[in-house]
Amino acid sequence: MSEQTETGSVKLMVFRPSGKKIWTVVGKDNEYWVDPETEFCSCNSFYFKTLSGGEPCYHIRAVKKSMQNGIGAIEFDDEDYLRILQAVAEDAEKFLLRR
Numbered sequence: 196m197s198e199q200t201e202t203g204s205v206k207l208m209v210f211r212p213s214g215k216k217i218w219t220v221v222g223k224d225n226e227y228w229v230d231p232e233t234e235f236c237s238c239n240s241f242y243f244k245t246l247s248g249g250e251p252c253y254h255i256r257a258v259k260k261s262m263q264n265g266i267g268a269i270e271f272d273d274e275d276y277l278r279i280l281q282a283v284a285e286d287a288e289k290f291l292l293r294r
C-alpha cells in the first residue's frame with residue numbers, strides 16, 4: 196500500500212464546541228480507532244507488536260503524519276461525541292474479542 200493511500204484513509208472527527216477529537220484509519224476490512232496521544236490503535240499489529248515494545252503500527256504513524264501535514268476534519272456536535280465514541284469503541288472491542 197502506498198503512503199498516499201494510507202494517509203488518504205485517515206479520518207478525523209472534531210466535536211464542537213469542546214474540540215474533542217476522534218481519529219480512525221480505514222483499512223481493508225476494518226476501521227481502526229487510533230488515539231495518537233496515548234498511542235493506542237485497535238488493530239492486530241498494535242495488539243501483538245506495539246504493546247510488547249515494538250514500533251507503533253502504521254495506523255498510528257499515518258495519523259501522526261496527518262497531524263503534521265494537516266487533515267480536513269469532519270465536524271460534529273458535542274452531543275454526538277459519546278454515541279460516536281461508543282460505536283468506534285464497540286467495533287474495536289468486537290474486533291479484539293474475535294481473536
Ligand SMILES: [Zn+2]
Binds near residue numbers: 238240
Ligand atoms: Zn494499527
